[in-house]
Amino acid sequence: MIDETSAIDEHRLVIPGLAGLYRRLAPLAYAFTRVVFAVVIIPSGYEKVFQGGVHRIAAGNILKLGVEPPLVWAWAVGCLEFFGVILLALGLFTRPVAFALAVQMAVITFRIQFENGFFWTARGYEFPLLLTLACVAYVIGGGGRYSLDRKIGREF
Amino acid sequence: MSADAGTPRPILPSLARIYQPLVPYGYAFLRVCTGAILIPHGAQKLFFGGAAALGSKTLAAWPAPLAWAYGIGALEFLGGTALALGLLTRPVALLFVIELLVFIFGVHIDRGWLWNRGGIQYPLFLLGLCLAFLFRGGGHYSLDRAIGKEF
Numbered sequence: 001m002i003d004e005t006s007a008i009d010e011h012r013l014v015i016p017g018l019a020g021l022y023r024r025l026a027p028l029a030y031a032f033t034r035v036v037f038a039v040v041i042i043p044s045g046y047e048k049v050f051q052g053g054v055h056r057i058a059a060g061n062i063l064k065l066g067v068e069p070p071l072v073w074a075w076a077v078g079c080l081e082f083f084g085v086i087l088l089a090l091g092l093f094t095r096p097v098a099f100a101l102a103v104q105m106a107v108i109t110f111r112i113q114f115e116n117g118f119f120w121t122a123r124g125y126e127f128p129l130l131l132t133l134a135c136v137a138y139v140i141g142g143g144g145r146y147s148l149d150r151k152i153g154r155e156f
Numbered sequence: 157m158s159a160d161a162g163t164p165r166p167i168l169p170s171l172a173r174i175y176q177p178l179v180p181y182g183y184a185f186l187r188v189c190t191g192a193i194l195i196p197h198g199a200q201k202l203f204f205g206g207a208a209a210l211g212s213k214t215l216a217a218w219p220a221p222l223a224w225a226y227g228i229g230a231l232e233f234l235g236g237t238a239l240a241l242g243l244l245t246r247p248v249a250l251l252f253v254i255e256l257l258v259f260i261f262g263v264h265i266d267r268g269w270l271w272n273r274g275g276i277q278y279p280l281f282l283l284g285l286c287l288a289f290l291f292r293g294g295g296h297y298s299l300d301r302a303i304g305k306e307f
Contacts, residue, residue: 004183014307022293029292030183036284040277043269095175118196120271120278126193127271127278133189134285140175141182143164155164156171 004030004145031091031146037134038089045082054078061112080104088138091147095139095156102135184242184297190285191240194252198233201225214263231255239289242298246307249289256283 004027010019047053058074067073080100087097105128113125120127143149166172200206211225218224232255235248260279267274293307294300 012304012306014305018307022291025291026293029288030186032291033186033285033288036281036288040281040284043277119200121274123272126196127281130189130193130281133193134186137182137186137189140178140185142175142179144182149164150162153164154167156167 027145030141030144033134034091034094034138035089037131037138038085041081041085041131045078045080045085048074048078049082065107065111077104091143091149092152093156094143094147094149098135098138102132102139105129105132105135180296183292183295186285187242187245187289187295187298188240190282190289191236191238194232194236194239194282198229198231198236201229202233228255242294242300243303244307245294245298245300246290249286252286253283253290256286 006023006027008019008022008026010016013019013022044053048057054071054074054077057077058070062070062074062077065073080097081104084097084101087093088101109125109128109132113123113128116122117124118126142155149155166176197206201210207222207225207229210228211222215221215224231248231251235251238244238248239252256279260276260283264274264276264279267276269275269277271277300306
């Protein structure tokens with residue numbers, strides 16, 4: 001990720017005194033968004049995997065989508081939303097996990113929420129759309145500076 | 157511009173040839189998408205009666221609620237555009253952080269967690285993204301960078 005550099009040029013800053021703060025914070029920004037993504041989605045995954053949510057969506061949205069067999073896909077969704085986003089936050093197998101999540105979020109966007117319009121206040125598609133696009137950004141950017149992919153030294 | 161030192165070796169080099177040229181755009185892509193998704197909220201408030209509704213309901217207890225509602229609409233419309241373009245990125249991101257904190261703790265927290273019940277899940281995600289833009293600023297491929305001066 002090209003934008004994780006700590007090389008902040010204080011001559012470009014209107015307030016040069018902030019350069020030190022920016023040098024510490026800027027490299028964290030990209031990884032921080034992955035952690036936020038995980039924090040926001042993990043409760044949904046936890047409910048599906050550990051509190052019977054897979055059966056609820058297998059008989060609900062997944063059934064409505066018409067993918068077979070519904071329970072298998074329900075577990076795939078639950079596992080992605082729990083274990084997948086943990087991997088995403090850690091930056092382990094970042095690109096494959098982000099790709100799978102992007103597909104899932106795109107299906108939610110265009111096949112489930114789309115009919116409700118754009119605005120989230122009317123249960124529209126903007127939230128899953130932004131999640132989809134964030135996953136595309138992670139497919140593009142990979143794990144980056146603070147990731148297990150980087151620590152291991154190999155990545156997809 | 158070369159990639160960061162220490163970029164991991166690709167497990168599938170043929171796949172890497174596809175994404176490697178895109179890697180520098182990852183952060184800018186996230187910034188553009190987040191800014192763009194905020195614009196319809198501002199447009200709805202400014203041009204389609206959203207500000208009047210916001211001012212008479214959610215913000216009714218505030219002094220000059222309609223002025224605040226239009227201000228918030230302007231932030232979302234112009235600020236969303238600025239964020240997408242990477243113009244005044246950090247000040248705009250800071251304003252969004254404040255707006256989102258007010259909405260999270262003032263409005264949505266009473267509706268719980270789940271986004272589709274009006275809970276804090278989605279505004280919390282936006283808050284995290286805007287904090288990241290506050291940390292990093294416009295970065296490469298932004299107007300801030302092209303202008304050569306930024307906050």
